[in-house]
Amino acid sequence: MSLQGIMKEKNLDGVLVTNMLNVRYLTNFSGTTGIALVINDDVKYFITDFRYVTQGEKEVVPMGFKVVREDRNPLGKVSELLKENGVKRLGIENDSVTLSQFSNFQNSFENVEFINLDNTFLNLRMVKKTYEIETIKDSIKIAEEALNDTLSSIKVGTTEREVCAKLEYEMKRRGGDKPSFDIIVASNDRSALPHGVASDKVIEEGFLTIDYGCFYKGYASDITRTFYVGKNPSEKHIEIYNIVKEANELAIKAVKPGITTRELDKIARDYIASKGYGDKFGHGLGHGFGLQIHELPFVSYRAEEVILKEDMVITIEPGIYIEGFGGVRIEDDVLVTKGGHKVLTSYPKEFKKL
Ligand SMILES: [Mn+2]
Numbered sequence: 001m002s003l004q005g006i007m008k009e010k011n012l013d014g015v016l017v018t019n020m021l022n023v024r025y026l027t028n029f030s031g032t033t034g035i036a037l038v039i040n041d042d043v044k045y046f047i048t049d050f051r052y053v054t055q056g057e058k059e060v061v062p063m064g065f066k067v068v069r070e071d072r073n074p075l076g077k078v079s080e081l082l083k084e085n086g087v088k089r090l091g092i093e094n095d096s097v098t099l100s101q102f103s104n105f106q107n108s109f110e111n112v113e114f115i116n117l118d119n120t121f122l123n124l125r126m127v128k129k130t131y132e133i134e135t136i137k138d139s140i141k142i143a144e145e146a147l148n149d150t151l152s153s154i155k156v157g158t159t160e161r162e163v164c165a166k167l168e169y170e171m172k173r174r175g176g177d178k179p180s181f182d183i184i185v186a187s188n189d190r191s192a193l194p195h196g197v198a199s200d201k202v203i204e205e206g207f208l209t210i211d212y213g214c215f216y217k218g219y220a221s222d223i224t225r226t227f228y229v230g231k232n233p234s235e236k237h238i239e240i241y242n243i244v245k246e247a248n249e250l251a252i253k254a255v256k257p258g259i260t261t262r263e264l265d266k267i268a269r270d271y272i273a274s275k276g277y278g279d280k281f282g283h284g285l286g287h288g289f290g291l292q293i294h295e296l297p298f299v300s301y302r303a304e305e306v307i308l309k310e311d312m313v314i315t316i317e318p319g320i321y322i323e324g325f326g327g328v329r330i331e332d333d334v335l336v337t338k339g340g341h342k343v344l345t346s347y348p349k350e351f352k353k354l
């Protein structure tokens with residue numbers, strides 16, 4: 001459903017958007033200060049101060065927003081626009097508006113009833129537009145090329161932090177704005193930590209899990225690969241690796257419109273359990289991402305069940321984590337297409353020794 005559809009359903013005369021991710025989603029504004037006010041498809045305002053007028057004109061006008069400059073009292077300007085457009089029922093982002101912002105709204109706007117939008121924007125953002133999908137693809141390309149150029153510098157003796165720094169440098173050099181989260185570089189026994197953010201640890205022989213991505217033009221990528229550093233992997237290393245890889249591939253094969261997030265999670269989980277490692281896979285199978293690294297839908301037995309639809313983008317990231325030994329996670333980014341799916345990540349996932 002569109003924002004207009006939701007406005008109709010909730011009988012709203014306007015929607016006030018102050019969460020900058022939602023502002024960006026609606027207006028394409030990439031700066032840090034601005035408020036969007038939507039009255040209907042034809043009347044949409046973007047209120048900002050003098051610093052962002054030029055940028056605003058360039059970014060938001062093509063999206064149908066009118067730039068309104070207000071340097072001192074943006075909420076006062078919003079109040080004028082609400083009156084001018086006869087807004088009585090105003091949708092607000094109750095998930096992100098703070099108590100002090102809300103009390104400012106109450107003090108600034110007269111005769112306005114505030115209506116909670118709840119998950120409206122998260123639900124809208126779940127199904128990606130064409131330009132969002134294209135930007136995510138670019139973000140993934142940057143991340144994958146960066147990993148490629150980082151691998152040669154990884155060997156026994158390198159620190160996790162050095163790998164992290166190199167990877168970040170290679171992403172930024174290619175146009176990535178910043179990592180999409182704190183880069184995980186977890187070696188040997190630390191690879192058993194699902195969220196082992198890069199530390200000072202010197203890399204020893206064993207598994208090395210790298211979970212990373214970047215923001216590019218506002219959109220995230222999210223990739224995990226596990227390598228083996230050294231020459232002599234044990235049978236158990238190879239066994240665990242191949243179970244995770246198979247779970248990843250089985251789940252990806254099943255991605256299509258109509259399947260639910262829990263059904264998908266179960267495919268990977270049942271397979272890992274059938275191999276005897278069910279209790280070593282403690283997190284959900286994946287998640288949506290876009291303007292944030294974790295968005296709806298959550299592909300997990302624990303989260304609210306969502307039926308997959310065309311143009312959703314999710315990760316598939318099963319793992320096995322064995323304390324004191326090490327862990328493996330393999331994560332791909334997958335687009336739900338009309339006929340099934342397209343895997344957006346292309347980094348090889350054969351067992352690889354570094
Ligand atoms: Mn992820």
